[in-house]
Every structure is written in structure tokens, then in C-alpha cells.
Amino acid sequence: MxxxxxxxxxxxxxxxxxxxxxxxxxxxxxxxxxxxxxxxxxxxxxxxxxxxxxxxxxxxxxxxxxxxxxxxxxxxxxxRGRFVQKQTPAVIGLGVLAVIELATLIFHTRFYPELPAIPHPGVPTLGNTETIGMVLYTQYLFPFEIASLVLLIALVGAIVLAKGKLKYR
Amino acid sequence: MVPLSWYVALSSTLFLIGLVGVLIRRNIVIVLLCIEIMLNAVNINFVAFSKYQHVIDGQIFVFFVITVAAAEVAVGLGIIIALFRLRETINIDEINILKL
The missing domain is CATH 1.20.120.1200 (NADH-ubiquinone/plastoquinone oxidoreductase chain 6, subunit NuoJ)
Incomplete structure (x- = not known):
């Protein structure tokens, strides 16, 4: 299933x-x-x-x-005009090389033939949302605040970029 | 139970599709869409490893990736609008004003 x-x-x-x-x-x-x-x-x-x-x-x-x-x-x-960009043959060759490398890596890696055990089997596990909330507001509190700063800067930047010619006084 | 390697294979194939899209398409909006595809490929990897290792941190990382993706889209689309106002084009190979 x-x-x-x-x-x-x-x-x-x-x-x-x-x-x-x-x-x-x-x-x-x-x-x-x-x-x-x-x-x-x-x-x-x-x-x-x-x-x-x-x-x-x-x-x-x-x-x-x-x-x-x-x-x-x-x-x-x-x-209008062309659909794709012009590329040189060297770029295409490098792309094929990258694909071959990736396929080799995937097929030769052993990904956990046996799954690791659940860390604390006796403890009843919380739901997904509760667990994320607990970890996000304790262990990852500082990155969480930084993320809000990133969003604020992106907000201001997007408005400034899209507004065009500003009249500075 | 689906093997973990299948998720990794799916995610890397998806990343490859996004990468090819960024490299070959001329329309700058499609290039931004392909960047979203690549970010989602990475997210699938994070969530799969988070489940198979019983560690929640991978899902927290996905949360931050989504935040950064939203910021990137807002700024990127602002740049596209500004460029379109300047050059009347959205083809990448016609935008070369930074070239010497």
C-alpha cells in the first residue's frame, strides 16, 4: 500500500x-x-x-x-523567439557527466539496510505538530527569530525594488 | 516500508529536473519556478531522513527552507518587475547590463 x-x-x-x-x-x-x-x-x-x-x-x-x-x-x-538558451557542447558534456556521477553515487550508497531504533521506546511519542512546536521554541528559538528578520528584510526589499523610482526628498 | 534510497533517488531526480530547467530556459519567471523545484527536492530529502532516523530536526530545517524560499520569491519577483520596467524583456540572455 x-x-x-x-x-x-x-x-x-x-x-x-x-x-x-x-x-x-x-x-x-x-x-x-x-x-x-x-x-x-x-x-x-x-x-x-x-x-x-x-x-x-x-x-x-x-x-x-x-x-x-x-x-x-x-x-x-x-x-517570442527561441524557447531555450544557446549552450555550447562543452556545457552539455559537463551536464551528462554530472548525471552519470549522481547515478553512480546513488546506486553505490547503502542507505541504512537496518533502520536505527526509536531512541526512547517507553516514552509515548507526541504528535507531529506538538513535537515540532516543542523543538522550534526551545532548541531552535534563535534561528526562529532570525527567520522573522529575514522575512522583514525581504518584505522591505521587495517593496523598494518593485516600487520603481522613489522620490527622495 | 519504502526504502530510503528511493526517496533519495526521487529527490535527486527532481533536483536534476530543476537544475536543467534553470540552465536551459530563457524565460526568467520559469527559471525562478525551477529554483522552487530544487528547494522542494531538498525538502523531500530532509523529511525522509528525519523519518528514517527518528529525529525531528530535519522537519525544522524544512520549515526554515520554506521561510527562505518565500523571502527569495518576493525579492526575485521584485527584481524581475524592476528589470522588466527597465528593459521591456524577460529573456535572460538579453539582460546583460552588468556585463563589461
């Missing part, structure tokens, strides 16, 4: 990612990306990360993708 679910989600993710690269119209690409985000959320549920599945749907599918669609429709650029 789990294998079948993994096969479905994995195949859908790869197919929609290919469509993102393949489609000529940016709006179709964004829609394919939406499909990919949703199936990745399904994969997170399969991996028992329910909170992250919710965050994935809310933040990626809900916020980031809408931002993309806004910009694509705002610019309204018909793609």
Missing part, C-alpha cells in the same frame, strides 16, 4: 516537474508547479510529517504560487 502511494506521488511529482520545464506558457508552468506542490504535500503525509504538509499547501500553493501568477499576469509577456 505504502509502495503504491509512493509510486503514485513520485511519478506525479516528476511528471509535473517535467511539465514545468517543458511548457512554453508561464501560466501553464505555474499550474504544473501547483500540482507538484500538492503531491509533495501528499508525500509528506506519507512520511508522517502532517504539519509540514499543511505548511506546504498554505505557504507554497497558497502564497508563493499566487505571487508568481500575479507577476506573470502583470507582465503579460508573449514569449
Amino acid at each position: 505504502q509502495l503504491a502511494m509512493f509510486a503514485y506521488f513520485g511519478a506525479a511529482i516528476l511528471l509535473s516537474a517535467l511539465f514545468v520545464v517543458y511548457f512554453r506558457n508561464p501560466i501553464y508552468s505555474a499550474m504544473a508547479l501547483l500540482t507538484m506542490f500538492m503531491h509533495i504535500a501528499g508525500l509528506y503525509v506519507l512520511l508522517e510529517a502532517e504539519f509540514l504538509a499543511g505548511v506546504q499547501l498554505l505557504v507554497y500553493a497558497g502564497a508563493i504560487l499566487v505571487l508568481y501568477l500575479f507577476v506573470v499576469m502583470l507582465l503579460n509577456v508573449q514569449s
